[in-house]
Every structure is written in structure tokens, then in C-alpha cells.
Amino acid sequence: MFSDDAPRDDVRFRYTAALASELEQRWQDRWDELGTFHTANPSGALTDGAGRPADPDAATFYVMDMFPYPSGAGLHVGHPLGYIATDVVGRFRRMRGDNVLHALGYDAFGLPAEQYAVQTGQHPQVTTEANIANMRRQLRRLGLAHDPRRTFATTDAGYVRWTQWIFLQIFESWYDVDAVRPDGSAGRARPIAELVAQYEAGTRPVPDGGTWADLTDVERRRLVDRERLAYITEAPVNWCPGLGTVLANEEVTADGRSERGNFPVFQRSLSQWNMRITAYADRLADDLELIDWPAKVKAMQRNWIGRSDGANVVFDVIGGLEVEVFTTRPDTLFGATFLVVAPEHPLLDEVPAAWPDGTRSAWTGGFDTPIEAVAAYRAEAAAKTAVERQADAGRKTGVFSGHLATNPVNGLPVPVFTADYVLMGYGTGAIMAVPAEDERDWAFAAAFELPHVRTVQPPAGFDGGAWTGPGAMINSANDEISLNGLQVAESKPKIIDWLESKGLGTRTTTYRLRDWLFSRQRYWGEPFPIVYDENDLPIAIPDELLPVELPDVPDYSPRTYAADDAGSSPEPPLGRNADWVAITLDLGDGPKQYRRETNTMPNWAGSCWYYLRYLDPTDADHLVSPELESYWLGPQHNPEAGTAGGVDLYVGGVEHAVLHLLYARFWHKVLFDLGHVSSLEPFHKLFNQGYIQAFAYVRADNGAYVEAATVTERPDAPGEFVALVDGAEVPVLQEYGKMGKSLKNVVTPDDMYDAYGADTFRVYEMSMGPLDQSRPWDTRAVVGSQRFLQRLWRNTVDEATGELVVVDDDPEPATLRVLAHSIADVRIEMEAMRLNTAIAKLIVLNNHLTSLDRVPRAALEPLVLMTAPVAPHIAEELWQRLGHAGSLAFEPFPVADAAYLVEDTVTCVLQVQGKVRSRIEVSPSIDGDVLRELALADAGVQRALDGREVRTVIVRAPKLVNVVPA
RNA sequence: GCCCCCGUAGCCCAAUUGGCAGAGGCAACCGGCUUAAACCCGGUCCAGUGCGGGUUCAAACCCCGUCGGGGGCACCA
Known part of the structure; x- marks a missing residue:
């Protein structure tokens, strides 16, 4: 169960959930009062907490979360994952001296709010405001270092005004x-x-x-x-x-x-x-x-954009019409043995009255005339829903239109079919079919007894079907041009040039994007x-x-x-x-x-430009002022920004990969063209966080979900679970998936605040694994993060008296070495956003300090500072108890003392044929030749060699020698 | 069907990118503290890296095949 929270006389100053909650809320109030996280713009009314504009020497760092949608259900523990991560990164960058911009607004228009309002019978405005208020409360308790002055909702009149202005x-x-x-x-x-x-x-x-x-x-x-x-x-x-x-x-x-x-x-x-x-x-x-x-x-x-390069080619249709096809394989034009147009194609508005000579029975669909056949097929295709069409994909249907066209490269007549595997909405709605080099055309040709002509030589041993790979061209020549012998890639420009010179086609790019x-x-x-x-x-x-x-x-x-x-x-x-x-x-x-x-x-619409509004949501005169846009977002606005500019770090789920992210890029480019922004792109670095998922449990007897919180694993039979239902144990089966009400496995941030406090919750979420990976929630494991913070607390404060326990003595060299390595490692891990391993390094240092009789201030203070980004409240509290006035939010992040990063000796592994046979302690700067001799003389190596001759010795000084016997 | 990502102790995850498989956490077990339990402290246990080949002095890492999980695309000419 959750940790013991009863106040105890002997440990009145223990870091319990109650104490954590008390100090967390105290610091949250303090940050608000002081304006600690008021981010300064270079000019204007938005200054820092002390009323100063931005330091012109500080680099900017703009970190942003994907716009939250304030749902009526409130947050579960999976939702804050990204918000905690951006907060940790933002706090870290702030301590490194950057001017950090981090704020959070609300994407509040939309269908869920409307549906929730319909369900509850209230106006969407009312439910939306209530949902936002609840979400604000839940997130504030998390201790996020957002600038509270820069929040807004897309539904605010002042925001709608600019959304409409952009429109x-x-x-x-x-x-x-x-x-x-x-x-x-x-x-x-x-x-x-x-x-x-x-x-x-x-x-x-x-x-x-x-x-x-x-x-x-x-x-x-x-x-x-x-x-x-x-x-x-x-x-x-x-x-x-x-x-x-x-x-x-x-x-x-x-x-x-x-x-x-x-x-x-x-x-x-x-x-x-x-x-x-x-x-x-x-x-x-x-x-x-x-x-x-x-x-x-x-x-x-x-x-999604689906750009493909090719050519439009015009085929004359006998009877005076013509049809234009799009192809990415103009090189295979000599192998085009028929054409296919989409059922909606205008060429079908007029078709011949009778089947031409040479019409095969398989082509007619059993109809007496093309008019009837085409009308029937068009009706059939129109009646198909997208779902049916999807289900039929691969099965080729179609009918001959009665039209005959002429292949422009060889003058041969080719029949024109209609089939629904050709889509009116893509290219020209018509294709030239080359069965020998296209699998779809091959399948259609096979179904309709149509011939194929190979124009790319398949490799030896290829046993039929369409060959879509590379190769030399064959069967591709007329009186004016020959592609024979050329490779596919060489043939494409050559045939397009020829088509263009004859007025038969044009180089064309088409897109899937609509x-x-x-x-x-x-x-x-x-x-x-x-x-x-x-x-x-x-x-x-x-x-x-x-x-x-x-x-x-x-x-x-x-x-x-x-x-x-x-x-x-x-x-x-x-x-x-x-x-x-x-x-x-x-x-x-x-x-x-x-x-x-x-x-x-x-x-x-609202989420297309909100990153611009954070720069100054109070600006009633501009969408965004050019000065601010260039300061926070412009090209090269900091050393990492690059030529496109944009938000420095944008964290959110991968589900917006084409929707929001494509639309926002589009609007940004329009605003760029019209001179409203200087950056080419809205978001420079994008990071997709994983999802926190959870186990859910269904009863073995009736498949109903049971409250996951009541389930325990059988101690005698790992992998088997029982739930407590009305006082009785029932066997249940474990499932894994999303956290949700219907699965009865929701754990909320509020649960965590009550049981552990926000800092423990933050540490746990960040230490579960790499940020971009999905992973299962496990409430029982949260206690590990609490123990870490408790030890940190105890390393500073006496649990019984509340007195400081640190000493001002110089730390032992061993402690200084652990400290230096920890600082160096934590910086590397933090900069790479590997927060789970960064926390592991903090725990190592903390555990080391725990093992000492007396904790030296010179080692503890850097640990407190390094812990601050991930567990800010306890860090602030300890920093204050250590005698510092004010917040540590702007204290410099510790820097490792290089003198303690170098070791006196390192362990060198001695291998024989890749297997470890011995270890020796050597100087880190040992010479390779010296090390080789040491290794060859080593008793363990000699024993493993067992008298064999040495063929070669691989030396990777100072850490490894591998002796290879003959 | 095509493409991408991931498989490491009972569980979540590390491994300086080819160089001693274990940093951290959970769970379990033992001991200390305690009248007792919890908390706490100390310690122990636990995998040879999904599987089969290959390259290499050396493979969790590179290559080929295969199985399992997750995701994307899917008649786009």
C-alpha cells in the first residue's frame, strides 16, 4: 500500500507525502508571488519577475508542448509525461543560462467539447471553462515552470480575433x-x-x-x-x-x-x-x-504529400478525341498495351455505339454495346462505398469502353478500358497500362486476356509476372528514338525530352496531397x-x-x-x-x-499558430510583433536554430504527424510569404514522447473489467492474478493497453499527489524509461522514486529535529571523484534528453552520500542543484535550508571539476581470443607497447595460451588487450 | 502485401555505439533496527542479450534468415 503518512513524533521532519505536499504547494505559491518563471521578452511589458527585460547576452530556448485539449474526464497519469519532460528540459536550460520560454494554453474548440456539452446539457463555453479550470489545477500541482502570463485558450475572443485575421x-x-x-x-x-x-x-x-x-x-x-x-x-x-x-x-x-x-x-x-x-x-x-x-x-x-515525378502523355483516341495519362514510367511507353481511365473520366461520356473489331468476349462484361457496358460499370463503381472499394482492392474489375487509342511511340492501337483501380482524383484519372512492368496492370491484363510486351530485361531466372526493378531497356525503339540498352533511369529523361519535342507529352509532377x-x-x-x-x-x-x-x-x-x-x-x-x-x-x-x-x-485552425501567440498573448495590435518573432523563432536565433528557425523543442504524440503538423507548417509558410514571420518553419526540433499504458484485468468467468487497483498477483503462481470483488477473490486475466475509464485502470495525478507528492511522481515518470518509448504504469514501483527523494532529504535534514546534517568539511577524494563523474554524466544525459539515465546518475551520487558518516556540503549542494529540474520543490526547500535565499531556478548548473575526472588507474581487461582471462590495474596513460608486454607476461594470459604461439595482439590502451593465438 | 521501430534478470530499463553483459529502480529473499510490523539501513538472488546462421581478434551492437510485439502505408499509376 501507500507509504505511511501519519505524523510521528520521532520523525516529525521525515519527507512523507504530507510534508512533500505542504512544501510543494508552498513553493508553487512562492513562484507565483515572485514571478519566478516570468519569461522576459527583449522589450515590452513582459519582463522577468524582477521587472527586467531579457538579458541580451542570453541564448533563447523556446520549449513547447503540443496544445492540450481540456477534456471533461480530467487527466490520468499518462497525460503529464510530456509536460514533465519539457519542464525538466526547460528548467535545465534555464540553469545553463538560457532565456527559456515555456507556457501552456488550451485548444478548446472542437467536437469533444461540443459532445460533452450536449451530454451534460450545458453550453460548450461553460463546460470548456470548467474543464480548463480543472486541468489548470491538476497541472499547477505538478509544479510546471510555465510563464503564467502567457496562457490562453483558443476560444478567447482575443485569440479568435487573430485566428480570423489569419484566415x-x-x-x-x-x-x-x-x-x-x-x-x-x-x-x-x-x-x-x-x-x-x-x-x-x-x-x-x-x-x-x-x-x-x-x-x-x-x-x-x-x-x-x-x-x-x-x-x-x-x-x-x-x-x-x-x-x-x-x-x-x-x-x-x-x-x-x-x-x-x-x-x-x-x-x-x-x-x-x-x-x-x-x-x-x-x-x-x-x-x-x-x-x-x-x-x-x-x-x-x-x-502524405506523395510527390511523384513523371510525365503526362497524350494518346489520340480514334474518332477525334484524346486522352492524357500520367505515368512515372514514361520509359516503358513502348510496353503500353492498353489504357485505363477512371469510371468518372469524361472520356466515357461518349463511347462508340458498337464493339470494334477485335473485341474479345472477356472485355465486354456480357453487354451488347459499349454504351450499356460502360453505363453499367459506372453505376456499379458509383454505388461502391470506400469500404467496399477497399475490400475489393487487388481484385480487378473493369470493362472495355469501345474506344481505341494510338500509342504515340509506335502507332499501335490500344484498347481503352475503364476500371476502378484508376482513381479520378489522382494524376489525370487515366493511365497507360504496362503489364510487363506494373503489378496492378499485370493483374488486370491477366484477368482480361490482354497482352504484355517487356521493355525492361528482367534478370536471368525471373519466372514471369511484372518486373518492376532496374534493368536494360528492350523492345523500345522507333524510327526516331531508341531506348534499347539504356538503364531505366537514363531512359526516363530521354523519352520525356523526345515526347516534349514532339508535343506528345510534358514532364509532370503530381501529388497525393489535396x-x-x-x-x-x-x-x-x-x-x-x-x-x-x-x-x-x-x-x-x-x-x-x-x-x-x-x-x-x-x-x-x-x-x-x-x-x-x-x-x-x-x-x-x-x-x-x-x-x-x-x-x-x-x-x-x-x-x-x-x-x-x-x-x-x-x-x-486554432492550433495552427498558437506557438506565435505565446510570444505575447497580450498584443492587441499584432498577430506577433516582428521583433519578438525574430528573437524567439527567427533563423539562427540561437546556435542550434538553423536556417529555418522555429520552436527549439516541440514535444507531443506522434498522432499529429500529418494533421496538425502539416497544417501548421502550411499556415506558417503563408505568413512567411506575406512577411509576418521570418522563420521558414514553425517547429525546429520535434520529439514524440511515448505513451504510458496500463494493465487492465477481466474476470476469467464473464470477461467483465474489474478495478485494476483491487488486483494482486498470486505469490504462489507468478503470472496469475486475482481481484477482490465484494470481499471474494476472483481469478482475472491480464490485458495491456490504454488507460481509460472503460478499462477500469485509471490512475490520476491527483492519486499520486496524495500518496507521494508531485516531485516523486515527476521523478518516477521520468525514470521509467526513455522518453520516446511507451511503457506500462506500475504504481507499486513509484516508491523507489520516493525513497530516492527521502534519502536526499535525510542527507540534508535530520528527520527528528529538522536540523541540517551537512558538514562544511572538505569531501574525501573518493567523494569528489563520484561527484565529478556524476556531474559530467548528468550533463551529458540531460542534454541528450535521456532523463531516465540522468536520474540513475543522481541516485548513484545520492547513494554514495548516504553511505558517508557525514555529508559534506560541497558534494550535497551540487546534487540538490542537479536534482532541481526533475524534482524542483524538494530541491528549492533543501536549497533554502542549506542557507540560500531565493529560488535556485537560476543557479548555474554544476560543472564537473576536471581534476577528479581522471582516474589514477584503470582496469585493463586481458583477453585471449576474445575471452576475458585476466585483469590488471594500469595507468590511464599507459603506452600501448608497454601494455602489450604486461599482457603477454600476465600469468592468466600465459595459462590461457597454454604454450601456443601468439599470432597477433590487439591493444586498445588503456582498457583492453586481446591476444590471438596462432 | 510493402516499409519502419523494438525484443537484455520475474518486471521497468542501462551498457562510453564493435571491446569486462549491469548503471538505476521495482519485486523476491536474508540480516540489522523494532515488543512487533511498517519505514529505514546493510546484503543476497537473478539474464549471456527472442531464435538460427555469417563477418570479426572480439557481436546485445554490423550482415542474412526467422519468430514475436508495436506503428505507418496500402490499387497513388
Whole structure:
């Protein structure tokens, strides 16, 4: 059970949970009163606790946690893992002299808050505020060194104002692919007014012909609206009836369900807001090179962006039409034996009336005419849900369209099929099929009796099927060009050059990334700062009217439907307040009636820029002042920042690898293009912490979960467990997984504060293992961390009297050596964020001091300072009891005395054929040749050699010699 | 199906990146303290690194294969 907490007369000053709690809360109050963790900006009202601006000589260090979502359930012990880690790193950097910025705000819009509000019948604002208050309380008790002045919630009107302001910046911009960026490369966002100016001046041709002057005002606006980075378009979108809203591609799983709630998602053509993230696809992919992120997350982003280089190739279709295909293998064009277009492809809108000569029966699907066959297949494909399509992946279906096209490199006729393995949304929605070099095409060809022609020589012994590997080209020549004999990589540019010279194709890059669908049909989100006029065209609400606040509506719950009701339509809750929707504004031509946008923004919007707001959440005049942005985030803002700049350390779960992290990078780059930030990237170093998981237990008889806290392991049978249910022991089975109410295995920080105090909890979480690894929670093991702190306490304070027990004598050399090594090791481990091993080193030093009769101050004080980042309250208390005034938060982190790092002797291992046969003590600076002779003369070595000749001797002075016998 | 990460004492985890397999913690056991127990203090026990090959003077670490666990992608042309 938990440690004994009863006050005892003989040990009134023992470091118990009660004492820990008392001093922890006292120090938390003290930090607040003194403003200890008030981080100073270089200028402005945000100074340090003493009212000073930032020290110009200090390096900055900006550490940040992923935005917490204040759920109604409160925190369990898994949640604070990352917050503790960033706090430890931040406190360590502060002691190293850095100006550390660390704050925490709340991502408070979004579906869970809305659903929780619906459940409890309260307004989301009320539940959100209550949840934030509870989370603040739980986190404050943890002793996090956040700047309390820099917190905010995304729902605050002052924050919403700037979220909406950024939206309007994006709305009022277009992407000029030719504009030159500061680094010389091409393409950047520019104010839309500059596009209009170009049209007006005639320096940019009006698309679709005509002149600007000839267009009506409404035509001009439609033209310009099409170019905006935030734009409305009618297109197929992901409609999720179960959630009652449309979703971005990133929010839909591969099997066509909503990431949140796991409801089916249907394709519906709807008019919705989008963000032109695709304009940034190249930069989002390329700039990953500039930042220090886990390779896995970079791979996921690259994968999601899905850039592939190839060519578009035009095939003439007999009868006067043509079809353009995208291929990454233009080198295999001579092996293209048929074409496949997606069922939605416009080429199928007209098909021949009769099957052409040479049509095989396998191609027709049993229909008499192409018209019937194609219509039937298109209907079948349209009826398929994403889930069914997913289930059918690999099974090739399709039908001949009746069209014949001409292979541009050899003039041969190729049949055009339609099949749903070709997607309208990728490339051109049409492919050239090369069965010999593509596995999917091979499978289709096999199913439809289509021929193949090999154009890459497979290796000897290859026994059929598609060969997708490298090799020499064969069968690839016409009168003008020959690829034969070339390697695949050489052939690609050559054939593309030829195609381009003949006007048959163009070098092309395509992306999997789609534009970001940005509207949601929900109440609890940022309203769009947009109104519509009588032409139904969007108009920005003037800056002075921001923020647009959420109106009261009769019912703020989203209109949801049966999860499989594909025919239903979204209904924004904001539309339920007619008085709000209709608005009278004077936008320069007198008061007029407008209609408000009733969709809200996705909750990713608020998390796209919060790292900018921490720099000064009180700034009412700027999104972020350029001076602060460059000081904390700019390129080279500290020696580690690199050319991209950004937050120095960003810690959070890997689940945001493509959603939040991609969206935030996109917004940041838009803000960069528009001159609002100087950094190229928002987050320089990203670290994904692991998860704390927990055992859960189900009854062996009925499979019901039992309270994990009541379970014990059978002493007689390890691995078997029993739970105490109504006073009786029942056998249970162990499971492992998330911590959650339904699994009855939740342990909360509050439980830990009560039983051990916050410092013990912090030490335990940090010592469980490497930060990036997931691991099981084990409440019984927490006591080990408490013992460490208790020993540290006892090394300083007499438990009975509260008197200091340290002495001012000089420490023994042995103690100085342990001290020096501990300091050196702890610094290395802390800098590498290996907090578990850093704590182990602290324990070694502490245990050493425990073993002494008298603890010397000169050894104890550095230990207290080094313990401070991980267990700050007890460290502050001991520091004070040791006679220091004020907080240790800014005390320099100890530096090892190099004189005690060198050992007088080291143990040299003597091996014979790799096996340890002897050990000798030698000087650390011993000469290799001397050591060799010592080793060869060693009795243990001679015994192992047993008279054999020595072939060679490996000497790694001073630690190892390996003698290799002949 | 493809790709990535991880398998070390009963458990959580170290190992200066190829050089003595054990730093730290939990649990267990023994002893001290105690009227007794807990706390505390001291000590003990415990694996040859999932498995099979290979490279090397030397392999937990590198290579190949295989098994188990976790994650990502999945008809993207």
C-alpha cells in the first residue's frame, strides 16, 4: 500500500507525502508571488519577475508542448509525461543560462467539447471553462515552470480575433508560382490586390481569354475568388452523417471512416471552403530537410504529400478525341498495351455505339454495346462505398469502353478500358497500362486476356509476372528514338525530352496531397469572418469588426444522421439563428443587407499558430510583433536554430504527424510569404514522447473489467492474478493497453499527489524509461522514486529535529571523484534528453552520500542543484535550508571539476581470443607497447595460451588487450 | 502485401555505439533496527542479450534468415 503518512513524533521532519505536499504547494505559491518563471521578452511589458527585460547576452530556448485539449474526464497519469519532460528540459536550460520560454494554453474548440456539452446539457463555453479550470489545477500541482502570463485558450475572443485575421490574410492572397522568394526560388503567396492590379494593368492575361475591362464586376470577382488561397468550390467532399459534418482528407482513415468516432464517410459534391495547401506541396516536402524531426514523422509527411515525378502523355483516341495519362514510367511507353481511365473520366461520356473489331468476349462484361457496358460499370463503381472499394482492392474489375487509342511511340492501337483501380482524383484519372512492368496492370491484363510486351530485361531466372526493378531497356525503339540498352533511369529523361519535342507529352509532377477542406458544420468553432452579398460571393468582414463571435443558437448540437445515411446533407448549427445570419453592414457603399457564413473552422485552425501567440498573448495590435518573432523563432536565433528557425523543442504524440503538423507548417509558410514571420518553419526540433499504458484485468468467468487497483498477483503462481470483488477473490486475466475509464485502470495525478507528492511522481515518470518509448504504469514501483527523494532529504535534514546534517568539511577524494563523474554524466544525459539515465546518475551520487558518516556540503549542494529540474520543490526547500535565499531556478548548473575526472588507474581487461582471462590495474596513460608486454607476461594470459604461439595482439590502451593465438 | 521501430534478470530499463553483459529502480529473499510490523539501513538472488546462421581478434551492437510485439502505408499509376 501507500507509504505511511501519519505524523510521528520521532520523525516529525521525515519527507512523507504530507510534508512533500505542504512544501510543494508552498513553493508553487512562492513562484507565483515572485514571478519566478516570468519569461522576459527583449522589450515590452513582459519582463522577468524582477521587472527586467531579457538579458541580451542570453541564448533563447523556446520549449513547447503540443496544445492540450481540456477534456471533461480530467487527466490520468499518462497525460503529464510530456509536460514533465519539457519542464525538466526547460528548467535545465534555464540553469545553463538560457532565456527559456515555456507556457501552456488550451485548444478548446472542437467536437469533444461540443459532445460533452450536449451530454451534460450545458453550453460548450461553460463546460470548456470548467474543464480548463480543472486541468489548470491538476497541472499547477505538478509544479510546471510555465510563464503564467502567457496562457490562453483558443476560444478567447482575443485569440479568435487573430485566428480570423489569419484566415482573412489567406483569403486575401493568391499563389504566384513565378514570384521569387528571398532565397531565390520561385513561388510565393502575394496579396490578392496585386493580382487585381496586374489584371487591371493588363500585365497578366485574363484566363479564358477576354480582357479585364470587358468583364462585369461580378465576373471579375468570380475570377479573382478562384485564385484565392482560401476559396469556395463545389467538389466531392467527405461527408460524415454520423458526425454531421464534412471532413478533410487527413481526418478520414484509409478504409473510409472518420478518424474521430469511426463513422462511415461518403463522397458528396458540396460547396465548401478549401485552403490551397497544394500550392505549398513542394515546399512542405523540401523543407523537411531543414528541420530536426523524427525520420518517421518526416516519412509520414512525405508520404502524405506523395510527390511523384513523371510525365503526362497524350494518346489520340480514334474518332477525334484524346486522352492524357500520367505515368512515372514514361520509359516503358513502348510496353503500353492498353489504357485505363477512371469510371468518372469524361472520356466515357461518349463511347462508340458498337464493339470494334477485335473485341474479345472477356472485355465486354456480357453487354451488347459499349454504351450499356460502360453505363453499367459506372453505376456499379458509383454505388461502391470506400469500404467496399477497399475490400475489393487487388481484385480487378473493369470493362472495355469501345474506344481505341494510338500509342504515340509506335502507332499501335490500344484498347481503352475503364476500371476502378484508376482513381479520378489522382494524376489525370487515366493511365497507360504496362503489364510487363506494373503489378496492378499485370493483374488486370491477366484477368482480361490482354497482352504484355517487356521493355525492361528482367534478370536471368525471373519466372514471369511484372518486373518492376532496374534493368536494360528492350523492345523500345522507333524510327526516331531508341531506348534499347539504356538503364531505366537514363531512359526516363530521354523519352520525356523526345515526347516534349514532339508535343506528345510534358514532364509532370503530381501529388497525393489535396487541398484542405476547411468548413465544418458545427457550433463550437471559430466563425468565418465572411459575409455574402446578393451575388452569393464572399466578402471579408472588415478588420475592425473582428472577432466575429459565436451567436447564441437554440440548439448548438450538430445535426447528425444515421451513420450510413449517405443521402443526408450537412446543416450548420449557426444557420439556426436567423437574426445573426442576416447582418447589415456598410462596406463603403452604404448600409446593405448581407448573409453571414454559417460554417465554422475546423479545430486545427486554432492550433495552427498558437506557438506565435505565446510570444505575447497580450498584443492587441499584432498577430506577433516582428521583433519578438525574430528573437524567439527567427533563423539562427540561437546556435542550434538553423536556417529555418522555429520552436527549439516541440514535444507531443506522434498522432499529429500529418494533421496538425502539416497544417501548421502550411499556415506558417503563408505568413512567411506575406512577411509576418521570418522563420521558414514553425517547429525546429520535434520529439514524440511515448505513451504510458496500463494493465487492465477481466474476470476469467464473464470477461467483465474489474478495478485494476483491487488486483494482486498470486505469490504462489507468478503470472496469475486475482481481484477482490465484494470481499471474494476472483481469478482475472491480464490485458495491456490504454488507460481509460472503460478499462477500469485509471490512475490520476491527483492519486499520486496524495500518496507521494508531485516531485516523486515527476521523478518516477521520468525514470521509467526513455522518453520516446511507451511503457506500462506500475504504481507499486513509484516508491523507489520516493525513497530516492527521502534519502536526499535525510542527507540534508535530520528527520527528528529538522536540523541540517551537512558538514562544511572538505569531501574525501573518493567523494569528489563520484561527484565529478556524476556531474559530467548528468550533463551529458540531460542534454541528450535521456532523463531516465540522468536520474540513475543522481541516485548513484545520492547513494554514495548516504553511505558517508557525514555529508559534506560541497558534494550535497551540487546534487540538490542537479536534482532541481526533475524534482524542483524538494530541491528549492533543501536549497533554502542549506542557507540560500531565493529560488535556485537560476543557479548555474554544476560543472564537473576536471581534476577528479581522471582516474589514477584503470582496469585493463586481458583477453585471449576474445575471452576475458585476466585483469590488471594500469595507468590511464599507459603506452600501448608497454601494455602489450604486461599482457603477454600476465600469468592468466600465459595459462590461457597454454604454450601456443601468439599470432597477433590487439591493444586498445588503456582498457583492453586481446591476444590471438596462432 | 510493402516499409519502419523494438525484443537484455520475474518486471521497468542501462551498457562510453564493435571491446569486462549491469548503471538505476521495482519485486523476491536474508540480516540489522523494532515488543512487533511498517519505514529505514546493510546484503543476497537473478539474464549471456527472442531464435538460427555469417563477418570479426572480439557481436546485445554490423550482415542474412526467422519468430514475436508495436506503428505507418496500402490499387497513388
